[in-house]
Amino acid sequence: MITPPEISWLAIAPDLALTLGAALVLLVDVQWKPVARVHAWVSGVTVAVAAGLTVAQWIQAAPADALAFSGLITMDGFAIFTRLVLIAATALGLAAGWRFVAGLGRRGAEAIALVLLATSGFSLMVASNNLVMMFMGLEVGSIALYVVAGLARERRESEEAAIKYFLLGSFASAIFIYGVALIYAGTGQFEIVGIRDLLAGFVVSSPAVIYIGVGLVVVGLAFKVSAAPFHAWAPDVYQGAPAGLVGYMATVAKVAGFAAIARILLTGVLDLSGSWLPVVAGISVVSMLLGSVLALVQGDVRRLLAYSGVSHAGFIMTGVVGGATDAVLFYLAIYAIQLIGAFAVVAVVAGPDAAGSSIDQYRGLGRRSPLLAGAFTVILLGMGGLPVTSGFVAKFGVFTGAWAEGYEWLVIVAVVATVVALAFYIRVIVVMYMDEAQEEGTLRIGPERWVLVLAVAATILWGIFPASLLDLAADALPI
C-alpha cells in the first residue's frame, strides 16, 4: 500500500492566497468590469490575508516539523521572515505603482494579477528546500516580471526593457538549473538539507561536478540579484520599465535571489565553504566597487539607483561571506523598503508610466515640493548608510559578520565603497536643494505618499531603535 505524503497546507497558505487572489482579480474584472477602486480592495485584501497567514506560520512554526510536502517546502523562520518582506514589498509596490495600474484602464487587472503571481512564485522560492522547487518558484516570479517590464506597451523603451530582461533573465535561469542538474549528478539529491547531510557525512569521491554545479547556481542567482559582473541588464531594465512598478520588480527579485543564495550556500553546501567563499567575496568586491564608481557618472536617477543596487548586492554578499543570515535578512528588509520608496519618488517626479528620469527633473525639487525632496533625502541617506539611519545598522551587521570570518580586507574595501557611494547619493541631494528648478508647478502625489511615509519612518525609526527588527531577524534561522 502506498502511504500518501503528509500535507501541511499552512506551509503554502500565503502563496495559495496570493495565487487565488490573482485569479480573483482577473475573474472579477472579466465578470463585472469594475472601477479601479474594486481592484484595489481585492488586491489589498489578498495581500492582507497572505500577510496574516504568514504571521500565523510564524506563531505555529516549530523546527521539528519545518519540512512539509515530503521535504519540498520548509516552514522555517528564514522562509517566513523573507516571505513577510516580500508581501510587504508587494503592498508597498502596488501602492507606489497604483497610478500606473489605474492608468492602464482595462489592462489594470492584468498588472495586479501579474504582481500577485510574481510574489507567490518568489515566496515559494524562498521557502523551498528542494532545488527544482526553487527553480519553479524562481520562474513563476521571473516570467511574471518579464511581462510587468513590458506593461507600458505604448512606449518603445518598455518593450526594450522587457526583451532585455527576458533574454538575460532566461539565460540566468538556464545557468541556474544546469548548476542544479550538476549538483544532482554529483550528490543524487535535490533537497538542500539532504545535500547538507550528505556532505557532512561522506567524503564525496569526485567533487568536481558539485563544485561546477555550485558555481553555476551562484552565477545564475548573481544575475537575478544584479551583482557584478552579471549586472549589465539592470540599468536598462530599471530605466525602461514603467516607473510605478520598477521598485517592486527590483525589490522582490533581489530579496528572493539573496534568500536563495543564503539558503543554498549557508545551509546546503556550507561544508564546501573553503571553495566558494573566495568566489563570493570576489563577486562582492567587484559589485561594490563597480556599482559605486559607475553610479557616480550616471545622468539618470533610475540608472543611478540600478548601479547603487549593484553596489548594495555587493554589500549583502559580504553578509553571505560572514555567514550571518540574520544580518542578510535585516539588510534585505531595510533595503527593500528604501528601494521601493526611492522609486516611488521617481514615479512622482517622472510620471507613473514614464521611462527614464533625468537628473535635470530633480533640480530645485527642494523648493517645488519640500516634503517630497525631504523624503527622498532621508531615503537616499539611509541607502548610503549614514549613522542614525537603518542603512547604517544594516551595513554594520553585514560588515561585522565578514570581519569575524577573517575577511578584514573585504570589510575595508566595503567601507571605501560606502564612502564612494555616499558621494553620488549626496550629489542627488545637492541637485535637489542647490539648483534652480527647470520646471514649475507642484507635483501630483497619489497613494505614493503612504509609501514615502512608511519608508521614511522605517529608515529613521529602525535606525534609532533597530532592536525590534534585529530580534525578529535573529529568530529567523534556516533549518
Place this chain on the structure above:
Amino acid sequence: MVDVGWYMALAAALFLIGALGMLLRRNALVMFMCIELMLNAVNLTLISAGRALNDLDGQVAVFFILVVAAAEVVVGLAIIVAIFRRRATASVDELSELRG
C-alpha cells in the same frame, strides 16, 4: 552500453553551444532558441544522471523544466512579436535606446 559520462559530456557540449550562441548571436529569436538548447542540455543531464544513480527524481524534474520552457516560450515570443510589429526587426543591436 554507452557509459553515462558520454551523455553528460554531450549535454555539457550542448549547453556550451547554447551559451555561446546566446552571447554571440544578435537575433532575438536565435538567442531565444539558444536558451531552449541550454534547457534541453539540462534535461539530458538530469535524465542521464537519474539513470546512472538509479533514481527517479532526476527524470521527474525534466517534466517541470519542460513546462517552464513552454511558459517561457509563451511570454518570450509575445515580447518578440510585439517588438517586431513596431520595428520590423528582431535584432537586439537595434534595441539601444536605453543608455546612460
